[in-house]
Amino acid sequence: MKSLTVVKFGGSLTKSLRIKNKFLKELAKVSRTEDVILVHGGGAEINDFLEKFSIIGRFVDGLRFTDAATLSIVEMVLSGKVNRVLTTGLIKNGANAVGISGKDGKSVICKQIKKIGLVGEPVKVNKKLIKILIEAGFLPVLASIASDAKGNVMNINADTLASSLAVAFKADRLIFLTDVAGVFDKNKKVIKSLNLKDIDFLIKNQIISGGMIPKIKGCINSVKKGVKEVWIANGIDGIKKIKGTVIKE
Ligand SMILES: Nc1ncnc2c1ncn2[C@@H]1O[C@H](COP(=O)(O)OP(=O)(O)O)[C@@H](O)[C@H]1O
Numbered sequence: 001m002k003s004l005t006v007v008k009f010g011g012s013l014t015k016s017l018r019i020k021n022k023f024l025k026e027l028a029k030v031s032r033t034e035d036v037i038l039v040h041g042g043g044a045e046i047n048d049f050l051e052k053f054s055i056i057g058r059f060v061d062g063l064r065f066t067d068a069a070t071l072s073i074v075e076m077v078l079s080g081k082v083n084r085v086l087t088t089g090l091i092k093n094g095a096n097a098v099g100i101s102g103k104d105g106k107s108v109i110c111k112q113i114k115k116i117g118l119v120g121e122p123v124k125v126n127k128k129l130i131k132i133l134i135e136a137g138f139l140p141v142l143a144s145i146a147s148d149a150k151g152n153v154m155n156i157n158a159d160t161l162a163s164s165l166a167v168a169f170k171a172d173r174l175i176f177l178t179d180v181a182g183v184f185d186k187n188k189k190v191i192k193s194l195n196l197k198d199i200d201f202l203i204k205n206q207i208i209s210g211g212m213i214p215k216i217k218g219c220i221n222s223v224k225k226g227v228k229e230v231w232i233a234n235g236i237d238g239i240k241k242i243k244g245t246v247i248k249e
């Protein structure tokens with residue numbers, strides 16, 4: 001059986017053509033020998049578009065507050081732009097990529113987190129569609145959109161989505177690629193290895209904040225539920241010889 005790697009490509013990276021092209025080339029190569037699921041965000045590009053439409057964005061604990069107007073822009077940018085570009089890049093590099101979102105095939109069912117608007121938290125993963133794609137040799141590329149049990153569309157944090165997919169598919173590796181070299185300590189030095197107790201300390205002391213919170217929560221969730229290798233690393237460095245912060249139980 002092939003090993004499975006779930007990669008989350010941060011929205012903080014999608015605007016850099018150089019990083020994006022290098023990453024997609026490498027991922028296409030990896031996908032020849034391993035099964036891969038790619039999950040992406042689109043934070044930076046969503047912010048650009050919200051600005052164009054004069055919508056002011058705000059965050060609660062690293063999660064984007066999402067009203068109806070924001071959601072339509074979020075879905076447009078994620079599924080209509082970022083997902084298209086990443087899928088195209090993979091196809092150009094020889095991978096058989098298929099772009100979907102968590103709502104397609106009811107793959108990810110979420111529950112609304114009411115205090116931040118139309119934002120959901122995954123409660124169930126229906127593996128069927130993604131499994132069919134992987135088994136048929138496709139590389140699924142997922143935008144971080146899902147729907148609730150009634151089919152209402154929700155914005156979900158891409159880190160949370162990646163973590164729930166890694167758990168559901170019993171991934172061998174989960175890699176969060178972002179715009180920093182790993183998790184920083186209080187002196188902004190990369191911590192090479194973290195366990196769950198260390199993380200508790202870092203959150204309590206607000207050394208981990210903002211966008212790193214859903215990422216680290218995704219790490220805790222997947223490590224606790226059996227994903228063997230979990231990393232937070234810089235997108236510039238790629239995934240082949242991975243370096244950054246490894247998270248262990
Ligand atoms: N302890 C920490 N170590 C590293 N980055 C941190 C830490 N605490 C907060 N951050 C912030 O988290 C950001 C990454 O999250 P985010 O901006 O959501 O990126 P992505 O688009 O990759 O999800 C970093 O750029 C950094 O500003």
Ligand SMILES: [Mg+2]
Nearest residue numbers: 010041043211
């Ligand atoms: Mg983020």
